[in-house]
Amino acid sequence: MYKIVEKENLNPTVTKMVVAAPAVAKKALAGQFIILRVHENGERIPLTIADYDRVKGTITIIFQIVGKTTMLLNELNEGDSILDFVGPLGKPSHVDGLKKVCVIGGGVGCAIAYPTAKALHENGADVTVITGFRNKDLVILEDEFKQVSNHAYLVSDDGSTGTKGLVTNVLQDLINQGETFDEVIAIGPLIMMKFVCELTKKYNIKTIVSMNPIMIDGTGMCGGCRLSVGGKTKFACVDGPDFDGHEVDFDEAMSRGATYREFEAREREEACNLLRKGVA
Template sequence: MYTILKKEVLNPTVTRMVIDAPFVAKRAKAGQFIILRVNEEGERIPLTIADSDSEKGTVSIIFQIVGKTTMLLNTLEEGDSLHDFVGPLGKPSEIDGNEKVCIIGGGVGCAIAYPTAKAFHEAGSDVTTIVGFRNKDLVILEDEFKECSDAYYLMSDDGSVGQKGVVTLKLEELIQSGEKFDKVIAIGPIIMMKFVCELTKKYNIPTVVSMNPIMIDGTGMCGGCRLRVGDEIKFACVDGPDFDGHLVDFDEAMSRNRAYMDFEKHEREETCNLLNKEVA
């Protein structure tokens, strides 16, 4: 069993948990993920490792409450335990301490962008972070990003916090002002990553994207995270989750992701009905 040491509500739909998992914490690196199971009858879901502490033996996960399993996971409290917590899985992000990098996070994707920004910072890189949210109520990890960023920019769709606009607006402003990035790393909604890559391709800036948003079972067995990268077929959970963003077929990935989200919506409705019956 893996005990939940801390539970924190980051915004109305996003929760952070710190899990006692010393063997995972000892080997965890930025970009990797775990697979957990809430209980013996539960499904296995992959979640990115948001942070880890090898000395304390803890691993942090951040999840959005979007489907049956994340709803059940969110019902657990500090002191409760997870049935399974396996990892670290996936290939670690490639970290170079001699680079000037721009880390871009969108929405809950910031939970994945943060450990990458932190790893580059600790390696000695110059880190610029651009994060985007729909509004001020959804902002997460602001203090954490500021701590590991040489420059931090907050964008919001409605202008209620930071600068009004999308992350690509700020990225292009920085590029046109003379900033020269060795690499851009984009993590968030698929449509956001697509537009980031279209922009960086125009300026010939190498770009890495994390395809965690299309992962389902974390093993490659379901085929949900299958995507075309250049002339090859890859699986986000087995071959990634990081890929060359200029080679990813985002349109195909978005089509597959929409089908999965429709399924998750149905599962969420069924779970709500079940929980309501139990309360009644």
């Protein structure tokens, strides 16, 4: 059992938890993830390691409440425990040797972008961060990003916070101003990452994306997280989650991601009914 030592609501749909997991914290690196199970009859879900503290032996996870398992996870509070918490899994993000990097996060994907930006900053890189949200009520980690970057830009779809527009607008402006980057790292909705990659490809800027498809076992056995990268099949759990964005087939990934949407909606409704009855 893994005790929840802190819980914080970052916005109405996103929650941060700090979990006591010394063995995971001992080896965790930016870009890796864990797989958890809330209770004995629960499903396994992957969540990126948003932060870690080796001294305290804790792992920070940030999740959006979108389905049955995240709803059940969000019902837990400080002092409660999670049944299974396995990791670290996946390959860590490459941060060595990079001197000037642009890290782009969209929505809850900022929870994944943050540890990478932090690792780059601690490694001495000049870090530019661009974060995008639909509106001001959904903003997360704004202060944290400012602390691990040399330049931070915030945009929103409706202009209620930061600059009105898209993350690609800011990136294009920076390129037009003569800014150059060793690498762009984009993490967020698939459609956002696709358009970031289309932009950077025109300027031959290496771009890394973090892929988070459906995943079950996290060891490459089930094949549920398969992707097409450079015309070859890759598994996000063991080959990634970071990939060359210019080689990822985003259209296929978006199509596969929608396969179980109807089933997920039914499970969420069932979970809502159980929670209302107090039996979940």
